[in-house]
Amino acid sequence: MTANGRERLKGRIAVVTGSAQGIGFAIASRLAQEGATVVIADVNEAVAREAAQRIAQAGGTGAAHRVDIGDDASVTALSAALDAQYGRCEILVNNAAISDGTGIEKMTMARYHEVIRVNQDGAVRMCLAFVPLLKKAKDARRIVNIASIMGVRGWPDAIPYSTAKGAIVNFTRALAADLAPHGIMVNALAPGFVNTPMSILPDGSHEYDSDWFRDIYVKYGRIPLRRYAEPEDMAGPAFFLCSDDARYVTGQILLVDGGASATF
Numbered sequence: 001m002t003a004n005g006r007e008r009l010k011g012r013i014a015v016v017t018g019s020a021q022g023i024g025f026a027i028a029s030r031l032a033q034e035g036a037t038v039v040i041a042d043v044n045e046a047v048a049r050e051a052a053q054r055i056a057q058a059g060g061t062g063a064a065h066r067v068d069i070g071d072d073a074s075v076t077a078l079s080a081a082l083d084a085q086y087g088r089c090e091i092l093v094n095n096a097a098i099s100d101g102t103g104i105e106k107m108t109m110a111r112y113h114e115v116i117r118v119n120q121d122g123a124v125r126m127c128l129a130f131v132p133l134l135k136k137a138k139d140a141r142r143i144v145n146i147a148s149i150m151g152v153r154g155w156p157d158a159i160p161y162s163t164a165k166g167a168i169v170n171f172t173r174a175l176a177a178d179l180a181p182h183g184i185m186v187n188a189l190a191p192g193f194v195n196t197p198m199s200i201l202p203d204g205s206h207e208y209d210s211d212w213f214r215d216i217y218v219k220y221g222r223i224p225l226r227r228y229a230e231p232e233d234m235a236g237p238a239f240f241l242c243s244d245d246a247r248y249v250t251g252q253i254l255l256v257d258g259g260a261s262a263t264f
């Protein structure tokens with residue numbers, strides 16, 4: 001029994017990668033509030049355990065599992081463990097990613113491949129390992145890939161990251177077509193600018209609190225809603241894509257960006 005939720009996902013197993021913190025944690029918390037058993041699948045096992053405890057304290061059910069989505073063996077081990085424990089998976093949210101601020105002139109191919117291995121191949125790897133578990137589920141089956149506004153718009157100094165997110169966008173469409181005969185809906189949620197640990201710069205400052213961000217995005221309304229997002233702003237849209245209400249929604253990219261992509 002959850003404290004606030006309507007339990008519209010009761011009895012469903014939801015795996016959310018990278019949900020120890022940030023957007024993933026907000027999504028995992030919301031799915032748990034709606035009655036799902038949530039697997040906090042993160043490379044940072046200690047923080048994942050704390051996240052599972054916070055979900056339990058709020059009245060939900062969460063279990064922490066370590067996974068490195070950049071590694072075949074680690075992902076295979078996770079799907080095998082969950083198959084043994086639950087025998088199925090209704091919801092897979094591919095959220096984990098690493099940040100990157102590399103322009104083409106500073107980029108090395110080693111760095112490019114590192115970001116692609118995690119941010120692009122990680123979601124593909126998870127889908128490959130989890131589609132058999134999704135097929136074993138009876139209730140609404142859902143995959144939600146977390147893309148980015150940078151996957152649909154160009155952005156300087158983020159070549160590997162933007163390339164990976166662009167690939168996630170079209171991977172989502174192709175996979176949706178591929179899995180439609182199995183009744184598995186595949187969509188992407190593309191956040192705009194969200195206040196998470198990922199948006200903290202190497203010098204400790206917050207990217208979205210900088211003067212240039214305030215000027216362009218807030219003062220001059222490049223984000224029509226004139227604020228950056230909090231992780232919780234992503235939770236409701238992600239829940240919708242996981243819910244029964246999304247039963248005829250597949251292959252879509254839901255931009256949750258305060259209207260930023262609607263303007264120029």
Ligand SMILES: NC(=O)c1ccc[n+]([C@@H]2O[C@H](COP(=O)([O-])OP(=O)(O)OC[C@H]3O[C@@H](n4cnc5c(N)ncnc54)[C@H](O)[C@@H]3O)[C@@H](O)[C@H]2O)c1
Nearest residue numbers: 018022023043068069095096097148191193194196197198
């Ligand atoms: N923060 C933003 O402004 C923003 C904007 C658009 C899209 N996004 C996307 O949203 C998602 C979540 O971002 P966030 O801002 O919450 O990030 P974050 O850095 O706060 O959290 C990312 C989580 O992923 C985990 N992780 C990293 N590498 C992993 C790996 N190899 N295997 C498993 N777990 C791993 C981390 O331990 C962490 O818990 C990402 O896909 C990101 O690209 C973020």
